[in-house]
Amino acid sequence: MPPVVKIEEIHKIYDSGEVPVHAVRGVTLEIERGDFVALMGASGSGKSTLMNLLGCLDRPTRGRYLLDGIDVSQLDRNALADIRNQKLGFVFQGFNLLARTTALENVELPMLYGARKFTTKQIRERAMHCLDIVGLSQRFDHFPSQLSGGQQQRVAIARALVNEPQVLLADEPTGNLDTRTSAEVMGVFQKLNDEGITIVMVTHELDIAHFCKRNLILRDGVMVRDEAVSNRSFAATELEKLSSAEAAAKLTGAKT
Amino acid sequence: MxxxxxxxxxxxxxxxxxxxxxxxxxxxxxxxxxxxxxxxxxxxxxxxxxxxVASLGQNVITVFSGSMSSGGMRGGWGSSPSLTIEDAEAIEREVTGIVGVSPEVRDRNQVLANGLNWNTSVNGESPDYPDIRSWKIASGAMFSDQDVRSVAKVCVIGKTVADQLFANGDPVGQTLRIRNIPFKVLGVLDSKGFNLFGQDQDDAVLVPYTSHMKRLSRRSYISSILIQAASADVIDKVQKDITEVLTQRRKGREPDFTVRNQVELAQxxxxxxxxxxxxxxxxxxxxxxxxxxxxxxxxxxxxxxxxxxxxxxxxxxxxxxxxxxxxxxxxxxxxxxxxxxxxxxxxxxxxxxxxxxxxxxxxxxxxxxxxxxxxxxxxxxxxxxxxxxxxxxxxxxxxxxx
Structure with missing residues (x-):
């Protein structure tokens, strides 16, 4: 089976300012189906730019990008939109749910765009199914403002899943969450990955990257490290550790 | 989407x-x-x-006599004694597409009845007049062609005149006097209200035009001719034919009349x-x-x-x-x-x-x-x-x- 993501010598140069900025300088990368990749790097390392390129939100200046065997590097705006709709799922740092729109309707949104036509009933059923996967089907009629950060991020994951994407792209998905909720969300990602979904996420937290299978490190637009994670963290054990740590803190607190 | x-x-x-x-x-x-x-x-x-405008009648064409100049003074339309009964008869005879013709003679007179008097417009008209103006007779009847031929002393009165002179009782069959000549009231016209120019159209007495010319005004000419065309489609043609007939009758003399139709007025x-x-x-x-x-x-x-x-x-x-x-x-x-x-x-x-x-x-x-x-x-x-x-x-x- 060919890799789901195949990037060859990709470059991105921004020349809107006074000095052209060479954000990505010849990155070559293959991601196999079922992989779980963390993309790391300091700010300015080009990881966001690479993520935008992977997400078909932007076109490379040079180089080739094959997504699921399709060369997407030179597609036009509408064709890219269709690719994003059908082949990719997005999870953002700030959740980016539509306010004053229920969880269910947020999840339905990708099905309203795109070429595939569903009946209203199909749309509802698929959205409910995805909410069920992330464990929020009971809260389908809640508005984002009525949900916690972790719950909002799980709604966003459900939305990313609804069109059965080839790759799930997550940009700092735990950036706005506390340690426990981060571990919960990573648990959801690990569960999805176990079911065979390919995930690529940007993070700058090393312990979050340890939940993944493979870590890529980018510096000044160049890939400097590509390694498998040896001591992988698992959400269940991490959450257990957190619970016992909290319990210990309470015990100590009770003694004084 | x-x-x-x-x-x-x-x-x-x-x-x-x-x-x-x-x-x-x-x-x-x-x-x-x-x-x-x-x-x-x-x-x-x-x-x-x-x-x-519609209350003036449907598809009505009016012929006014021309203006008269005497010693440098120019009168307005209708001042010249140029239209005659013969003109009206010629139009009726020679122009097709006409449903009614009424030669008109008008003046104001003091009208007396029941010991009351009232100054009103006395109009000499033909029996076609109510039809041309789409004016209904409320009670009684219009005078007839026979009345015109016999220069009869009969009249039909407007609502205002009826109210002023015959306040209590039916005017039909009674007599009123114009210039001391008794006229028998044959009918009363329906109320028509004020016209475009604010005049009370019901303030009038209609008499046969022959009676008006021979007994009241003693004129040999008429001031205007009202003609009703059969339909709006033929009104232009009828207007043209009328102009032609009248021009021919004047044998090359300068035209001393104007022909207007109601559409122009409405416009x-x-x-x-x-x-x-x-x-x-x-x-x-x-x-x-x-x-x-x-x-x-x-x-x-x-x-x-x-x-x-x-x-x-x-x-x-x-x-x-x-x-x-x-x-x-x-x-x-x-x-x-x-x-x-x-x-x-x-x-x-x-x-x-x-x-x-x-x-x-x-x-x-x-x-x-x-x-x-x-x-x-x-x-x-x-x-x-x-x-x-x-x-x-x-x-x-x-x-x-x-």
Whole structure:
């Protein structure tokens, strides 16, 4: 089976300012189906730019990008939109749910765009199914403002899943969450990955990257490290550790 | 994206800022309301004028005698003793497409009856006269051709004269005196009210034109001839033929008559109200324009506010055209809702004006339909620029927008 993501010598140069900025300088990368990749790097390392390129939100200046065997590097705006709709799922740092729109309707949104036509009933059923996967089907009629950060991020994951994407792209998905909720969300990602979904996420937290299978490190637009994670963290054990740590803190607190 | 979903999204967006939506639509509401009210009032005035013109009779052509000059003094139309009964008879005989002819002689006289007297217009006419003017006889009957031939001392009186001289009792069969000559009242005309020029049309006594010429005014000429054409289609031809017949009878002398038809009169009479209506509607549509600019303004604000939402939609696969449609439909819903409210407001206020001032108003379906379509078009036109701005946003920039 060919890799789901195949990037060859990709470059991105921004020349809107006074000095052209060479954000990505010849990155070559293959991601196999079922992989779980963390993309790391300091700010300015080009990881966001690479993520935008992977997400078909932007076109490379040079180089080739094959997504699921399709060369997407030179597609036009509408064709890219269709690719994003059908082949990719997005999870953002700030959740980016539509306010004053229920969880269910947020999840339905990708099905309203795109070429595939569903009946209203199909749309509802698929959205409910995805909410069920992330464990929020009971809260389908809640508005984002009525949900916690972790719950909002799980709604966003459900939305990313609804069109059965080839790759799930997550940009700092735990950036706005506390340690426990981060571990919960990573648990959801690990569960999805176990079911065979390919995930690529940007993070700058090393312990979050340890939940993944493979870590890529980018510096000044160049890939400097590509390694498998040896001591992988698992959400269940991490959450257990957190619970016992909290319990210990309470015990100590009770003694004084 | 499906149309139903787009409308749902648009309505939700509008409801989110109810007050702002109402204030934005207010420009359109006032604009459309003003247009509807102005056009209704204008149409009402026009309809009233037209009804008055129609009360003069259908398809009526009038021949006036020419002006007379004596010693450098030029009289107006009708001052020249140039039209004769023979002219009227020639028209009746030679012109086709005519259903009635009435030679007219008019003057004012003191009329006496029941020990009362009243100054009124005494008109010599033919028996065709009520038909030409579409004027019904309320009681009794019109005098006949026989009465014309026999120069009979008979008359038919208008409602006002009947009220003034025969207040208590039926005038039919009674006698009134004009210049001390007794005339028997054969009938009373229906009330017709005031004409275009404010004259009381019911203040008149009709006598056979022969009786008027031989017994009252002692004139050998008539002042005008009323002719009714068979239909509006032939009125121009009949008018031309009349002119021809009269010109021939004058054998090369300069024409001393004018022929006018009622359509011309109606046009003159309605021209003013039409100009006025147009002017008022033009002023009102300026406020529609201002309303449209208000919509554009708020839509631009809305696009900026919802940049992130647009970014999300674009990122998950919306095409630019989906976003364009969403904002365009939002603007159109806003303006057409304003249009509907404006139409209701316009109808309401024109009814109020009608009620308070007694002006006639006429709300035409056409003006309502045009106002609605126009308001929707205003929304589309002024919503296009903001919508296009939204559609052309870059998804990356839009998602990063704070």
């Amino acid at each position: 499906r149309f139903g979903s787009i409308i749902k999204v648009a309505l939700r967006a509008l409801m989110r800022n109810t007050m702002r939506s109402i204030l934005t639509a207010l420009g359109i509401i006032i604009g459309v309301g003003a247009v509807i009210a102005m056009v209704s009032i204008g149409n009402g005035a026009k309809a009233q004028v037209e009804a008055q 003159t009479a309605t021209a003013t109200t039409q100009t006025m209506t147009l002017l008022l509607a033009a002023i009102a549509s300026v406020s529609l324009l201002v309303g449209g600019i208000g919509i554009m303004n708020i839509m631009l604000v809305s696009v900026t506010e919802r940049t992130r939402e647009i970014g999300i939609r674009l990122a998950i696969g919306a095409h630019g055209s989906d976003v364009l449609m969403q904002f365009l439909i939002e603007a159109t819903i806003l303006s057409s809702l304003g249009g509907v409210i404006g139409i209701l407001l316009g109808i309401g206020s024109s009814q109020l004006v009608s009620h308070l001032n007694g002006w006639p108003v006429l709300v035409s379906t056409a003006s309502v339909v045009i106002a609605f379509v126009f308001s929707a078009a205003v929304g589309m036109f002024f919503g296009f620029y903001p919508a296009r701005k939204a559609a052309q946003l870059d998804p990356i920039d839009a998602l990063r927008y704070e």
